[in-house]
Amino acid sequence: xxxxxxxxxxxxxxxxxxxxxxxxxxxxxxxxxxxxxxxxxxxxxxxxxxxxxxxxxxxxxxxxxxxxxxxxxxxxxxxxxxxxxxxxxxxxxxxxxxxxxxxxxxxxxxxxxxxxxxxxxxxxxxxxxxxxxxxxxxxxxxxxxxxxxxxxxxxxxxxxxxx
Amino acid sequence: xxxxxxxxxxxxxxxxxxxxxxxxxxxxxxxxxxxxxxxxxxxxxxxxxxxxxxxxxxxxxxxxxxxxxxxxxxxxxxxxxxxxxxxxxxxxxxxxxxxxxxxxxxxxxxxxxxxxxxxxxxxxxxxxxxxxxxxxxxxxxxxxxxxxxxxxxxxxxxxxxxxxxxxxxxxxxxxxxxxxxxxxxxxxxxxxxxxxxxxxxxxxxxxxxxxxxxxxxxxxxxxxxxxxxxxxxxxxxxxxxxxxxxxxxxxxxxxxxxxxxxxxxxxxxxxxxxxxxxxxxxxxxxxxxxxxxxxxxxxxxxxxxxxxxxxxxxxxxxxxxxxxxxxxxxxxxxxxxxxxxxxxxxxxxxxxxxxxxxxxxxxxxxxxxxxxxxxxxxxxxxxxxxxxxxxxxxxxxxxxxxxxxxxxxxxxxxxxxxxxxxxxxxxxxxxxxxxxxxxxxxxxxxxxxxxxxxxxxxxxxxxxxxxxxxxxxxxxxxxxxxxxxxxxxxxxxxxxxxxxxxxxxxxxxxxxxxxxxxxxxxxxxxxxxxxxxxxxxxxxxxxxxxxxxxxxxxxxxxxxxxxxxxxxxxxxxxxxxx
Ligand SMILES: Cc1ncc(C[n+]2csc(CCOP(=O)(O)OP(=O)(O)O)c2C)c(N)n1
Ligand SMILES: [Mg+2]
Numbered sequence: 256x257x258x259x260x261x262x263x264x265x266x267x268x269x270x271x272x273x274x275x276x277x278x279x280x281x282x283x284x285x286x287x288x289x290x291x292x293x294x295x296x297x298x299x300x301x302x303x304x305x306x307x308x309x310x311x312x313x314x315x316x317x318x319x320x321x322x323x324x325x326x327x328x329x330x331x332x333x334x335x336x337x338x339x340x341x342x343x344x345x346x347x348x349x350x351x352x353x354x355x356x357x358x359x360x361x362x363x364x365x366x367x368x369x370x371x372x373x374x375x376x377x378x379x380x381x382x383x384x385x386x387x388x389x390x391x392x393x394x395x396x397x398x399x400x401x402x403x404x405x406x407x408x409x410x411x412x413x414x415x416x417x418x
Numbered sequence: 419x420x421x422x423x424x425x426x427x428x429x430x431x432x433x434x435x436x437x438x439x440x441x442x443x444x445x446x447x448x449x450x451x452x453x454x455x456x457x458x459x460x461x462x463x464x465x466x467x468x469x470x471x472x473x474x475x476x477x478x479x480x481x482x483x484x485x486x487x488x489x490x491x492x493x494x495x496x497x498x499x500x501x502x503x504x505x506x507x508x509x510x511x512x513x514x515x516x517x518x519x520x521x522x523x524x525x526x527x528x529x530x531x532x533x534x535x536x537x538x539x540x541x542x543x544x545x546x547x548x549x550x551x552x553x554x555x556x557x558x559x560x561x562x563x564x565x566x567x568x569x570x571x572x573x574x575x576x577x578x579x580x581x582x583x584x585x586x587x588x589x590x591x592x593x594x595x596x597x598x599x600x601x602x603x604x605x606x607x608x609x610x611x612x613x614x615x616x617x618x619x620x621x622x623x624x625x626x627x628x629x630x631x632x633x634x635x636x637x638x639x640x641x642x643x644x645x646x647x648x649x650x651x652x653x654x655x656x657x658x659x660x661x662x663x664x665x666x667x668x669x670x671x672x673x674x675x676x677x678x679x680x681x682x683x684x685x686x687x688x689x690x691x692x693x694x695x696x697x698x699x700x701x702x703x704x705x706x707x708x709x710x711x712x713x714x715x716x717x718x719x720x721x722x723x724x725x726x727x728x729x730x731x732x733x734x735x736x737x738x739x740x741x742x743x744x745x746x747x748x749x750x751x752x753x754x755x756x757x758x759x760x761x762x763x764x765x766x767x768x769x770x771x772x773x774x775x776x777x778x779x780x781x782x783x784x785x786x787x788x789x790x791x792x793x794x795x796x797x798x799x800x801x802x803x804x805x806x807x808x809x810x811x812x813x814x815x816x817x818x819x820x821x822x823x824x825x826x827x828x829x830x831x832x833x834x835x836x837x838x839x840x841x842x843x844x845x846x847x848x849x850x851x852x853x854x855x856x857x858x859x860x861x862x863x864x865x866x867x868x869x870x871x872x873x874x875x876x877x878x879x880x881x882x883x884x885x886x887x888x889x890x891x892x893x894x895x896x897x898x899x900x901x902x903x904x905x906x907x908x909x910x911x912x913x914x915x916x917x918x919x920x921x922x923x924x925x926x927x928x929x930x931x932x933x934x935x936x937x938x939x940x941x942x943x944x945x946x947x948x949x950x951x952x953x954x955x956x957x958x959x960x961x962x963x964x965x966x967x968x969x970x971x972x973x974x975x976x977x978x979x980x981x982x983x984x985x986x987x988x989x990x991x992x993x994x995x996x
Contacts, residue, residue, distance in 0.1 A: 264601065265601055268548070269536060269537075269540075269548075272537070272540065273540060276540050276541060280541045310728070313728065314725065314728075314729060317724050317725035317727075318725050320724070320725075321723070321724075321725050323544070323545040323565060323599070323601060323602050324545075324601055325601060326600055326601040418600065
C-alpha cells in the first residue's frame with residue numbers, strides 16, 4: 256500500500272540525510288521526499304511517500320519517530336487528507352498539435368507558462384495520479400522533459416501537524 | 419566564567435561527573451589535549467588504538483551503568499573509533515564520543531585528516547552533532563549525555579572542528595543543569611491498561627516462559643525481575659545479553675536460549691503458550707527460523723523502544739516503557755490479587771522441563787587427556803566463586819563462557835553480543851578494572867580475537883589494571899572452523915591460525931606475567947596462581963582441544979525444537995527423553 260507520511264522535524268543540517276539514510280539502511284523504499292522550512296524557521300516539514308505492507312509501514316513510522324530530530328509525524332493515509340504535487344512539462348510543439356496540447360492541459364487544469372516557437376512549458380498541480388494521467392494522454396514523442404516535485408500533503412479539517 | 423572551547427569541553431565533562439576519558443591525541447584535538455594537561459581531576463587513559471578507546475569506555479559503561487567517554491582526533495582517529503561505536507550501538511550502551519574535526523573553514527575541501535564523521539557514524543549512533551560555535555559546546559554536550567543515557571541508551575558522537583576549541587577565543591561558560599528537547603521524550607511508565615492485560619494473560623498461562631534480555635541489565639531491573647519471576651513461579655531464560663539479570667544458579671533459570679542456548683530453554687520456548695519478553699529484541703540468533711518461532715505462544719513484549727516491538731515477530735500485548743518501572747507495576751498486580759497461576763498446569767509444565775533438563779545438554783567429555791575449554795571456564799567459575807567480572811571476545815570461547823560461567827548478578831558478563839566484535843575483550847576488561855579496581859576481572863578470549871587488540875597490553879601496564887587473560891588457544895578460528903565442519907564438509911578455508919606468537923614472551927615483553935599450559939591437571943593451579951598475583955596482569959595461554967565444538971546448536975534456518983546435540987550424548991535414552 257502507498258502511504259504519505261508527514262514529518263515535522265528540527266531544521267538542523269543533516270536532517271534530510273538522517274531520513275534518507277534510514278530508508279537505505281533498512282531497505283525501505285522512498286517514492287518521493289519533499290522538504291522545506293516552515294513558517295517557524297526552526298522547524299522543517301517533510302512529506303514522504305512510501306510503499307509497503309502494514310507491518311513495514313508501522314516499522315517505518317516507528318523508526319522515523321526514533322530519530323532524535325523528528326518531533327512528530329503523521330501517516331496521512333489514516334484520515335481524510337489532500338495531496339498535491341507540482342509538475343512542469345516541456346513539450347515540442349508544431350502547427351498541428353499546439354491547439355490540442357493546450358486543450359488537454361486545460362482539461363487537467365494545467366497552465367502554459369512558457370511559449371517558444373517550438374515548445375510549451377506546462378505547469379500542473381494535483382494528486383500524483385492525476386499528473387500520471389495527464390502524461391499518459393500526451394504523446395510520449397513530444398515530451399522533452401518532466402519535472403515533478405514529489406507529493407506534499409495535509410490532513411483535512413481541524414487536525415494538524417504542529418508543535 | 420569566560421573559557422576557551424577546549425577548556426569548556428574539559429569543564430563540561432567534569433561538571434557531568436565524568437571520571438575517565440579514553441582517548442588518543444592528534445592534530446585536530448591538540449587544543450583539547452592542552453586543556454586536559456592543565457588539570458588532573460579528569461583521568462585520561464591513553465589507549466594504543468582508537469578502537470580500544472571505544473571498547474574500554476564501553477566496558478566501563480557496562481559494569482557501572484554510567485556513560486563511557488571517548489576522545490579521538492579527526493580522520494583516522496575517528497574512523498578507528500567506528501567499530502567500537504557500532505559495537506556500543508548494537509548493544510545499546512551509553513557512550514559519548516568526542517571527535518576532533520578539521521577547522522570549520524576547510525570542512526568539505528578534503529583537508530588533511532578530514533573525514534565526514536557525522537556522515538560515517540550516522541547509521542551506528544543514537545544521535546550525532548557537529549558543533550559550529552564555541553558558545554554551543556556546553557549545551558551540545560549536555561544533550562549528548564542526556565540522549566546517550568536515557569530511553570534506550572546508545573552512543574552519541576560530538577564532532578568538534580579545531581577552531582571551536584581555539585585557546586584564543588573565549589566565551590561565557592555555564593553548564594546547563596537540566597535539558598529538555600522537544601523532539602525527544604522517551605517513555606518511562608508503561609500503559610497501565612496494557613500492563614493489566616499482560617497480567618491477565620500471565621495468570622491464565624499453562625506453559626509460560628519468561629524471556630529476558632539486555633534491557634533488564636540496562637534498566638537495572640534485576641531485583642524486580644527476580645521478585646516477579648519468584649512470585650509467578652515461571653521458568654526464565656536469558657539471552658546472551660541478559661545473563662546475570664536473574665541468578666543463574668536458581669532452579670527457575672533454564673539457561674540461555676538461542677543458537678547455543680540450552681536444550682531445555684529452547685524446547686520450553688517452542689512449546690510455551692505464553693511468552694513474557696522483557697527488554698529483548700527477538701534477534702535472529704535467538705529466534706532461529708522465524709516462521710517456526712514459538713508456534714503456540716501468545717507474546718507479551720515489554721521494551722522501552724517502540725521500534726523493537728513487532729519488528730520481526732508479531733506481539734499480542736506490547737508494553738512500551740522502562741523495564742524496571744513496568745515490572746514493578748506487574749509485580750504489584752501479582753501481589754495484590756488473589757488470582758494465581760494455574761497450579762496443576764504449572765506443575766505439569768515443570769515436570770516436562772525437568773525431563774528436557776535430564777538430556778544434560780552441556781555435558782562434555784571430562785576424561786579427555788586434552789584441555790577442554792568448558793573445563794577451564796568451570797574451574798574459573800569455581801575459583802572466582804562466580805563473582806568475577808568476565809569480559810569476552812567473539813567465537814567459541816565466548817559461547818563456552820556464557821554457558822559454563824553462571825552469573826548470579828548483573829553487569830558481570832561483558833560481551834559484544836549484537837555486533838560480535840573480535841578485539842572487544844581486552845580493552846573492555848581494562849575499562850571494567852578501572853571502574854572496579856578491587857574486583858577480579860578476567861577476559862576469556864581466543865588466540866585469534868586477542869590479537870585484534872593485543873596492543874592494549876601496553877595500556878594495561880601503564881595504568882596498572884591487573885586483569886587476567888584466559889586465552890582458550892585452539893589454534894583455530896574455532897567458531898569459523900565449526901561452521902566449516904558442519905556446513906562445508908570440513909573445508910577449513912583460512913580458519914587455521916598460523917604463525918601464532920609466543921604469548922608468554924609477548925606478555926613478558928609488555929611487562930606482564932605469561933604462563934602457558936597444556937595439561938588438564940595444570941588448569942586449576944595455573945588459574946590459582948594467576949589470581950594470587952593480585953597486582954599483575956597475567957596472560958594464561960591455555961592450549962585446548964583443537965576440535966572441540968560448541969553444543970548444543972540450532973543451525974541457521976532451523977527452529978528451536980530442532981537442536982543439534984553433542985553426538986556422544988545422542989544415545990537412545992536421550993532421544994527418548996527428547
Ligand atoms: C572483527 C571480526 N572479524 C571477523 C569475525 C568473524 N568471526 C567470528 S568468530 C571468529 C573466530 C574467532 O577465533 P578465536 O578468537 O580464536 O576464538 P575461538 O572461536 O577459536 O574460540 C571469527 C573470525 C568477527 N566476529 N569479528
Ligand atoms: Mg581460536
